[in-house]
Amino acid sequence: MNDTTTFPTAVLPTGTPADDSAPVTQDKRVIGERNRTDVLTWLARFGWLTGRMVAALVWPDAAQSQAMARRMLKALADDKLIISRPLPKGGAAYLLSAKGARLLTEQTGQAAESGNTLALGNPVHRACSNWYLIRAVQQGLTVVTEHEIASERGPCRVLKGKQADGLVIGEDGACTWLECENSAKSRPERHKTVALVQDCLGGERQVEIAPGLWLVRLAVVATNEQALRWMAASFQDAHRTGRLRDSQVAEVDVCLLPISDSLVPGDAIDGNLYWDVLVPAGA
Numbered sequence: 001m002n003d004t005t006t007f008p009t010a011v012l013p014t015g016t017p018a019d020d021s022a023p024v025t026q027d028k029r030v031i032g033e034r035n036r037t038d039v040l041t042w043l044a045r046f047g048w049l050t051g052r053m054v055a056a057l058v059w060p061d062a063a064q065s066q067a068m069a070r071r072m073l074k075a076l077a078d079d080k081l082i083i084s085r086p087l088p089k090g091g092a093a094y095l096l097s098a099k100g101a102r103l104l105t106e107q108t109g110q111a112a113e114s115g116n117t118l119a120l121g122n123p124v125h126r127a128c129s130n131w132y133l134i135r136a137v138q139q140g141l142t143v144v145t146e147h148e149i150a151s152e153r154g155p156c157r158v159l160k161g162k163q164a165d166g167l168v169i170g171e172d173g174a175c176t177w178l179e180c181e182n183s184a185k186s187r188p189e190r191h192k193t194v195a196l197v198q199d200c201l202g203g204e205r206q207v208e209i210a211p212g213l214w215l216v217r218l219a220v221v222a223t224n225e226q227a228l229r230w231m232a233a234s235f236q237d238a239h240r241t242g243r244l245r246d247s248q249v250a251e252v253d254v255c256l257l258p259i260s261d262s263l264v265p266g267d268a269i270d271g272n273l274y275w276d277v278l279v280p281a282g283a
């Protein structure tokens with residue numbers, strides 16, 4: 001899809017700074033309604049979230065963010081605006097109910113879909129994507145979630161045979177393509193990622209993936225060292241054989257982002273594929 005009118009960047013949380021004419025102290029009920037809409041909006045955009053993810057998105061700076069998220073999620077569940085599903089290793093994933101989707105559509109004017117029939121997929125892989133994008137949101141960046149891309153509500157779905165696990169968009173329309181790894185992929189699948197970089201990054205002209213959006217970087221985010229090592233090996237081989245130039249490999253960022261069985265993120269380790277992986281290895 002390349003029609004930017006369908007790209008849901010307008011469906012953003014409502015928690016924006018008040019203008020100068022607004023009263024300093026806001027009514028608690030108004031704040032509660034705003035937070036409720038924010039939670040429903042993020043659920044619509046991500047497909048499903050854990051309570052900890054909701055806390056990080058809606059109350060990123062609050063000391064009691066997780067407690068606040070638990071209270072809000074309970075209230076939404078009591079009002080039948082959300083549903084919950086058990087995760088394989090414990091805990092719950094929260095999704096929009098049909099009633100919640102209707103309410104959000106009425107409030108925002110943007111079509112929202114119920115998560116009643118939504119498959120959770122690979123929870124660890126999705127959590128890897130979610131947490132990386134949540135960090136970008138906290139940094140003030142625009143994101144397109146894996147759920148939005150898979151449901152064809154993003155600016156593009158497939159490029160060079162690859163579907164992004166998310167997009168991070170800068171103010172100038174510069175996009176970082178997210179590639180999440182939870183296990184060692186087959187050689188053909190890894191070659192698809194290498195081919196994406198070979199064909200779309202580091203050239204004289206940037207590839208426009210949608211009107212006003214250009215692909216400029218790729219981020220490989222892995223939940224474990226083995227998965228990251230296998231992907232790095234494929235890039236190293238392509239670089240050694242001349243299929244990838246230095247400038248192309250330098251456009252690939254890497255991130256080791258451990259995810260626990262309960263989908264809690266560990267400390268992220270960020271780097272650059274060329275400067276922090278290939279150069280030290282003598283490639």
